[in-house]
Amino acid sequence: MPFALVLLGLAVFAQGTSEFMLSGLIPDIARDLGVSVPAAGALTSAFAVGMVVGAPLMAGLGRRWSRRGALLAFLLAFLAVHVAGALTDSFAVLLATRVIGALANAGFLAVALVTAAAMVPPDAKGRATSMLLGGVTLACVVGVPAGALLGQWWGWRAAFWAVVLLSVPAVVAVARSVPGGAADTAPGPLRGELRSLRGPRLQVTLLMGALVNGATFCTFTYLAPLTTEIAGLDGRWVPGVLALFGAGSLAGVSLGGRFADRRPGPVLVAGGAALCAGWGLFALGAGEPVLLLALVLVQGALSFGVGSTLISQALYAASGAPTLAGGFATAAFNVGAALGPWLGGMAIGAGFGYRSPLWVSAGLVAAALATAALALPSRAVAVSPGQARPGPRDA
Incomplete structure (x- = not known):
């Protein structure tokens, strides 16, 4: 794998830290700014909404930019x-900055996904995707717990300044390592790319991705109160719990990358079933600290293993849209990231308690499995790379 992919992962790490770190900062932000915990949880949804809108929009606007220039512009913003x-x-201002930051993040990730896919052979998109998403999972392992610790020591604003400092070396790395000067390649007609995005296999894969990612973010957003209010652990445990989820996520992405190109079907079916059952078990056993810690690790691995496989399958299915594929994959997954915390917050606000997001997560994964089952007769999902007929490399 090209070393430039590692450096792209560094930039994704900085952005992933920002996206996920609010899970450990929500109570402090709510207290400092005088809003409720569910309202502060909307900051996560706001970021996801910006990603949904920004991913296809920014990918479309940047079609004729050089990839390096587009990546740098998005990262600086x-x-x-x-x-x-x-x-x-x-x-209100903080909420607005989350949306604008998400637009920039969405544009970066959309371009980075297609850049990563163009750097490898046509049948290695899964491995390239997993390497890029390794930056996201590393953010869960290191960045998010570190942000939570900074929030406990010096307030939640310190975590935002840390993201600023992380972004500076990422800018230098992208400027020096990503190929592409004035222009990379002339894109094909926009109408042709949009037409290729109407394929049923792609639409089913994106829907499944939105549901699975919604389940992940539904629970992840409220891990801090789950840890303290339900499991009864001290607040000092929160960074460790977040790190444990991140460690599982890193393991899931690594394992998913090994099998996503060759055996996506078993990963999605077996992994999805285990993920659904795990959320239900988590809901029942969240009051037991040992079980909570174990399931945080397992569910992190399953969530990101299944999720990264779905992203790679979306790139295979959208081979006719080389510049827009990353944008639409990013948008679909962030539909889930917006929907999940909102549904979890609704359940908490309705008086069902902090266990309720876990049941919502189980329901969302069950819906994804039902979608896959309905699509199986038409072979709409989990087609091997050889059957996907990927287009020429967009270098």
């Missing part, structure tokens, strides 16, 4: 809004 977020005392 991301850095700037985090400075604004760290300085504000207004929840």
Whole structure:
């Protein structure tokens, strides 16, 4: 795998830290800015909404930019809004910075996905995707717990400043390592790419991805109160719990990358069934600290193993849309990231308690499995790379 993929992963790490770190900061932000915990949880949904809107929009706008230039522009914008977020005392302004930062993150990730796919042979998209998403899981392992610790020591704003500092070397790395000067390649007609995105296999895969990712974020957003209010652990355990989820996520992405190109079907079917059962077991046993810690690790692995496989399958299915594929995959997965915390917050606000997001997560994965079952007769999902007929490499 090209070393440039590792450096792209560094930039994704900085952005993933920002996206996920709010899980350990939600109670502090709510207290500091005078809003409820579910309202503060909307910051995660706001980021996801920005990703949904921004991914296809930014991918479309950047079609004729050089990939390096587009990546740098998005990363610099991301850095700037985090400075604004760290300085504000207004929840409304913070909410706006999350949306704008998400637009920049969405554009970066959309371009990075197609850039990564173009750097490897046509049948290695799964491995390239898993390497890129390794930055996201590393953010869960290191960045998110570190952000939670910074929030406990110096307040939640310190975590935002840390993201700013992380983004600076990422800018240098992208500028020096990603190929592409004035222009990389002339894109095909936009209408042709949009037409290729109407394929049933792609639509089913994106729907499944949205549901699985919704389940992940539904619970992940409220891991802090689950740890303290349900399991009864001290608040100092929260960074460790987040790190445990991240460790599982890293393992899941690594294992998923090994099998996503060759055997996606078993990963999706067996992994999805285990994921659904795990969320239900988590809901029943969340009051037991040992079981909570074990299931945080397992569910992190299953969530990201299945999720990364679905992303690679979406790239295979959208081979006719080389510049827009990453944008639509990013958008679909962030539909879930917006829907999940919102549904979890609704369940908590309705008085069902902090266990309720776990049941919502189980239901979302069950819906994804039902979608897969309905699609099986038409072979709409989990087609091998050889059957996917990927287009020429878009270098």
